[in-house]
Amino acid sequence: MTQSPPLWSPSDAALQRSELGRYLRYLAENHALRFPDYAALHRWSVSESAEFWSSISEFFGVRFASPERAVLGSRAMPGAEWFPGATLNYAEHALRGAGAAHSAIALNAYSQTRERVDVTWGALRDQVARARAGLRRLGVGPGDRVAAYLPNIPETVAAYLATASLGAVWAGCAPEFGARSVVDRFAQIEPTVLFAAPGYRYGDKHVDRRGTVEEIRAGLPTLRAVVAVAYGPGELRDAVAWDDLLGESAELVFEDVPFDHPLCVLFSSGTTGRPKPIVHGHGGVLLEHLKNHALSWDLGPGDRMMWFTTTAWMMWNALVSGLLVGAGLVLIDGNPLFPDLDAQWQIAAESGATLMGASPGYLMACRRAGLEPERTYDLSALRQIGAAGSPLPPEGYRWVHAQFGDRVLLNVGSGGTDVCGGIVQGGPWQPVRAGEISGPALGVAAVAFDEHGREVIGELGELVITVAMPSMPVGFWGDVDGSRYREAYFEAYPGVWRHGDWARFSPNGSCVIAGRSDATLNRGGVRLGTAEFYRVAEEVPGITDSLVVHLEDPAGGNGELLLFVVVCGDGLDAELHDRLVTELRGALSPRHVPDAITAVPAIPRNRTGKKLELPVKRILSGAAVADVVGPDVLADPASLDPFIALAAARRAT
Numbered sequence: 111m112t113q114s115p116p117l118w119s120p121s122d123a124a125l126q127r128s129e130l131g132r133y134l135r136y137l138a139e140n141h142a143l144r145f146p147d148y149a150a151l152h153r154w155s156v157s158e159s160a161e162f163w164s165s166i167s168e169f170f171g172v173r174f175a176s177p178e179r180a181v182l183g184s185r186a187m188p189g190a191e192w193f194p195g196a197t198l199n200y201a202e203h204a205l206r207g208a209g210a211a212h213s214a215i216a217l218n219a220y221s222q223t224r225e226r227v228d229v230t231w232g233a234l235r236d237q238v239a240r241a242r243a244g245l246r247r248l249g250v251g252p253g254d255r256v257a258a259y260l261p262n263i264p265e266t267v268a269a270y271l272a273t274a275s276l277g278a279v280w281a282g283c284a285p286e287f288g289a290r291s292v293v294d295r296f297a298q299i300e301p302t303v304l305f306a307a308p309g310y311r312y313g314d315k316h317v318d319r320r321g322t323v324e325e326i327r328a329g330l331p332t333l334r335a336v337v338a339v340a341y342g343p344g345e346l347r348d349a350v351a352w353d354d355l356l357g358e359s360a361e362l363v364f365e366d367v368p369f370d371h372p373l374c375v376l377f378s379s380g381t382t383g384r385p386k387p388i389v390h391g392h393g394g395v396l397l398e399h400l401k402n403h404a405l406s407w408d409l410g411p412g413d414r415m416m417w418f419t420t421t422a423w424m425m426w427n428a429l430v431s432g433l434l435v436g437a438g439l440v441l442i443d444g445n446p447l448f449p450d451l452d453a454q455w456q457i458a459a460e461s462g463a464t465l466m467g468a469s470p471g472y473l474m475a476c477r478r479a480g481l482e483p484e485r486t487y488d489l490s491a492l493r494q495i496g497a498a499g500s501p502l503p504p505e506g507y508r509w510v511h512a513q514f515g516d517r518v519l520l521n522v523g524s525g526g527t528d529v530c531g532g533i534v535q536g537g538p539w540q541p542v543r544a545g546e547i548s549g550p551a552l553g554v555a556a557v558a559f560d561e562h563g564r565e566v567i568g569e570l571g572e573l574v575i576t577v578a579m580p581s582m583p584v585g586f587w588g589d590v591d592g593s594r595y596r597e598a599y600f601e602a603y604p605g606v607w608r609h610g611d612w613a614r615f616s617p618n619g620s621c622v623i624a625g626r627s628d629a630t631l632n633r634g635g636v637r638l639g640t641a642e643f644y645r646v647a648e649e650v651p652g653i654t655d656s657l658v659v660h661l662e663d664p665a666g667g668n669g670e671l672l673l674f675v676v677v678c679g680d681g682l683d684a685e686l687h688d689r690l691v692t693e694l695r696g697a698l699s700p701r702h703v704p705d706a707i708t709a710v711p712a713i714p715r716n717r718t719g720k721k722l723e724l725p726v727k728r729i730l731s732g733a734a735v736a737d738v739v740g741p742d743v744l745a746d747p748a749s750l751d752p753f754i755a756l757a758a759a760r761r762a763t
Contacts, residue, residue, distance in 0.1 A: 114504075116541035117511045118519060128538040129404040129435075136169050148539040148549070149619055156555040156577050159185075163192070163397060163553065163580060170400045170434075174198050175366035182578075187605050188585075188596060190578035192369055193393055199364040200373050200392040201274035203400075205235050208411050208436030215438050217264050218414070218461045222444030223311040223342050229264045234271075237264075239362035241272035244355035248303055248335045252277030252365055255375075257301035259283050259292060259319075259326060261310050261443040262421055265339045265352060267430055269305050274373055274392070277365035281375040281387075284420035285310055285317070286717065289325035291742035295377045298387045299587050300332040308344035313448035320344050369393030370584050376424050376527045379716050379743060386598065387587035390427075390530050398531040398553075398581035399431035405552060406521065406537040407465050407494060411436030416458055417467030417496065418446045423718050424527040425467065425498070437464075446472070451479050452486070459487035465494045469719045470502035470522075477509040478654070484513045497522045498532075499719045501623050501641040504545030505649060511542075522547050524611065524623045528599070529581050533573070533609065534621050545645070549619035553579055558613045558621075563603050570614045570639060572627055575607040582607065612639045629723040631660045631671065631702065638702055640723055643673075646697040652677055652686050655713045658704070659727040672730070673704035674713065674753075682709040708756070712749040719745070726750075729757050 125131045134151075137143040141161075145151040155162040160181040167174075176197040183191030210216065212232030219227040229237075250256060256273040260266040261284065273280045281299055283292045285307060296304075304326070309318045323346055327333060338349035370391040377385040403409045415432035416439075419425040432439050440461045446454055451472075458466045473495075476483070483489060495510060495518055502522050510520045520542055523535030533556050536548035550556040558571030565571075575582075585595050602608045612624040624639020631638045640658055647656040655676040662669045675682065675690070687707055695703050714722040725739040735754060744750065 114543050114545070116543050117507055118516055118542040120539050120541065125538050128408045129410050130406075130408065130538050133169055133405055137165065140168075141165065148537070151539075152550060152552055152619070155552045156550075159553065159555075159577050159579070166397050166401050166553075167193075170404070172198065172203065172396065172400070185578055187578050187582070187607060188592065188600055190582070192578075192580045194369070196369050196393070197366040198369065198393060198396070199275060199277070199366055200396050201238070201271040202364040203396055204271055204274075204430065204433040205231075205238060205362065207231055207433050210411060210436045214412075216433065217267065217439050217441055219264050219441040220443070220457055220461075221261075221263065221311075222313060222448065223261075223309075227264055234264070234268060235362055236359075237268040237356060238271045238275060239360045240356035240358065241268050242275050242362075243358055243360035244337075244350075245272055245276060245278070245303065248337075248350070248355075250276055250278050250303055252367065253372075254278045254303075255281060255299045255301040256303045256305070257281045257283070257296045257299070257330075258305040258421065259285055259287075259323065260305050260307055260339060260421060261285055261341065262419065262426060262429075262441050263339070263341065263443055264441065265341075266305070266421055267439070267441070269337075270374075270430060275362075275364045277367045277371060279372045279375060279389075281377070282421040282426070283377075284422040284717070285319050285322075286312075286420070286742075287422065288742040289322045289329065291740050292322075292326050293329035294740070295385050295387070296326070296330055298385075299375055301330060302332060302334045303337060304330065304333055304335075305337045305339060306346060306349070307339045307341035308346050309342035311342065311444060313445035316342065318344060320346060367392055369580075372584060374427060375587055376427070376530065377422070378527060379718070379720070386594070388527060389584040389587050390581065391584045394580040394582070394584075395427070395431070395530055396434065398529070398579070399428060400434050401552060402428075402531050403432060403435045403437070406523075406532065406535055407496065408519075408538055409435050409437040409465060413437040413464040414440060414462050414491070415465045415467075416440035416442070416461060416463035417465075418442045418454060418469075419467075420717060424530050425718075427530060451476055451481060452483075455481070455483040455487050455489070458492060459489055462491040464491050465496060466492060467496040467498070469499045470497050470506055471500065471719050473497060473502065473506045473510065474648075477506060482513065489514075492518055494519045494521050498524065500721070501625070501644075502545075503645045503648065507542065507544040523551075525551075526609070528583065528609065529579070531581050533575065534613075534623070543620060546616070546620040546622055549621065555579075556613075556621075558615050559603060559606070559608075563606070567615050567617055570612055570624055572602065573609045573611040573613040573623070574603060575609065614639075626723065629659070629727065631658065638698060640721075643694070643698065643702065646693055647673065647675065647690060650686070650690050650693050652679055653690070654678055657713045657721050657723060657726060659723055659730065661727065661731060668701075670706070671702065671704045673707045674710045674726075675707060676711065676713060677709050682707065708752075710749075710752045712746055714749040714753070715745045716743050717745050726753050729753050730760065732757065732761065
C-alpha cells in the first residue's frame with residue numbers, strides 16, 4: 111500500500127495548546143505515563159482499556175453519585191460491564207458545561223422557520239428544570255420512554271436533557287419522516303409522551319405536519335400526552351403547549367442512574383430491514399463524547415461546535431454533547447443548501463464556529479462550484495473541519511487544504527449509530543494524508559479481519575473492534591435474550607465486534623473505508639470497495655455522482671457490474687462513456703470495467719447522505735421495493751424510480 115506524503119502534520123506548539131496536550135500532561139503528572147507519539151498512546155488506550163477509561167473519567171471530573179467499585183467487571187463481548195455499581199446522570203454533566211457561566215451563550219439556533227434564537231447557559235438550565243417538572247406532572251419517571259418528532263431547535267435540546275435528567279429514555283425522529291416510518295420506530299419502544307411541532311420551513315417551502323402528527327398519535331396507543339412546540343404556522347389539537355409544560359419554576363435536579371441505564375434509543379436507517387432500536391446508556395455516551403469531543407475534535411470551554419444534522423442522526427446526539435466540554439452549539443434547521451452552497455460557511459463565520467462539521471458530499475460540491483470560503487468569509491475562529499457520513503475522496507482533502515492551509519485541521523472520521531461515536535478519525539497529534547483517515551480513535555481497538563478472523567494490513571478486510579468500549583450498545587430494545595444484538599455484531603467473529611464496513615489499514619495505522627462490506631464488488635475473486643470505485647468515476651469531468659452494484663451470477667460466473675451516473679451537460683454520450691471505461695480500467699482493473707453504464711437523474715441516498723447501494727442491488731435482483739426500503743428513508747423518493755423501471759424491464763426480458 112503506497113502512501114502519499116502528509117498534507118498536514120501536527121506541530122508541537124499546536125499539540126501543547128490542544129485539549130489532547132492537556133490530557134497528556136495530566137497522564138504524565140498524575141500517572142507517570144509518557145508517550146512518544148499517538149500510536150503509543152493508542153496502544154496503551156486499548157491494551158490497558160480499564161486504566162484508560164478510568165483516566166478519562168478522572169480527567170474530565172465525572173461525578174459518580176455512587177462511587178464505582180471497579181472500572182471493568184467483565185471484558186466479554188457482548189456483555190462487558192463498565193463501572194459496575196456506579197451511578198451518574200448524563201444531563202447533569204451536560205448542563206454543568208465544564209463550569210460555563212449562566213450569562214454565556216450555549217445555543218445559537220439558525221432556522222428557516224423563525225428568526226435566529228440565542229440561548230444562554232442560564233436560560234437553558236432553567237428551561238430544562240421547568241421541562242423536567244412538567245414531564246413529572248405528566249407522570250414521566252425513570253425508564254419511561256419519551257419520543258420527539260421535532261427539528262434541530264433549542265426546545266429539542268431542552269426536552270432531551272429534561273428527559274435524561276429524570277432517568278427516562280429519549281428517542282427522536284426528524285419531522286421530514288412520514289407517519290409510517292415514525293411509527294415503525296417509536297412503536298417498538300412504547301412511548302408515553304410525544305413532543306411534536308405542527309410544521310416547519312424547508313428553504314422557501316412550508317411543510318405542514320399536523321396531519322402526520324395525528325397519524326403518529328393513532329399509531330402509538332401507549333401515549334398519555336402530546337406536547338406541542340410552537341414552530342411554524344398552525345397548532346396541534348389536544349396537546350399540552352410547550353409554554354404550559356414550562357409554566358412552573360423548579361429546581362434543577364438529576365436522577366442518579368446506573369452507568370448502563372438507557373439514555374436514548376437510536377434507530378438504524380432501515381435500509382436493510384426494520385429499523386433496529388439501539389439502546390445507549392448514560393455512562394457510555396458520557397465517556398465516549400467527553401473523550402471524542404475534547405481529545406479528537408479539540409473542543410473546550412468557550413469553543414463553538416457547528417454540525418448540520420437532523421434529529422434522526424446520531425450526529426445530533428454528538429452535537430448536543432458539545433455541552434459536556436463547555437462548548438456552545440450552533441443549531442441549524444432547514445435546507446442546508448438554501449439559498450445556496452455558501453449558506454453553511456456564512457453561518458460558520460457569523461457564529462464564530464471553531465469546529466465545523468460537513469458532509470463529504472457538501473465539501474465536494476463546494477469544490478466543484480469553485481467556492482473560496484477562506485477568502486470570502488471571516489473564518490478566523492475555525493480550527494477544525496470534521497467530515498463524516500460517507501468517504502471523502504482525496505480531491506476533497508486537497509481542496510480543504512488548499513483553502514485553509516495548515517491553519518485548519520481536516521478531521522475525517524467514520525463510526526456510526528451503533529457506537530454513537532467514531533471508530534477511526536483524526537486529531538491534533540495525527541498527520542492527514544489525502545484519501546486516508548488518520549487512524550483508530552483512542553480507546554477503540556479497530557483493525558481489519560480477513561474471512562478467517564486474522565488481522566490484515568495493507569489489504570481490504572472487515573472492520574472490527576477487538577476490545578470492549580463503554581459506548582457499545584446496552585442492547586436492542588425488546589431483545590430480551592440478546593439474540594438480535596449478537597446476530598447483528600458478533601455472529602461473524604465470536605467475541606469480536608464486526609461493524610459492517612470494508613476497511614484497509616496501512617502499516618502506520620491510517621485507514622481507508624471502502625464502503626459497506628455487504629456492498630463489496632467481487633469480480634473473479636478480486637474484491638473492491640465501492641468507495642474506491644467512486645473516487646475514480648466521480649473525478650471524470652462531466653460525472654457529478656455515481657452508484658455501482660454487482661449482481662452475482664447464481665451459476666458462479668462473473669455476474670453483472672452495473673454503474674449508474676449522474677451527468678451534467680449533454681448527457682452520457684459515447685465519448686464520456688469511453689472516458690469512464692478508460693479511467694476505471696486504468697485506475698482499478700480490467701475486471702472492474704462495468705458491464706453497463708446508465709445515466710440517471712439522481713443517486714438514491716438516505717437522509718444522512720449515504721448511497722443506498724444494497725437496496726438498489728436488491729431491487730435489481732427482483733425484491734419488492736416495499737420489502738427493501740421505506741419511502742421516508744430516502745432523501746429524494748423519486749430517485750429510486752429509474753431503478754424500479756429497470757428492474758421491471760429486466761424481469762420482462
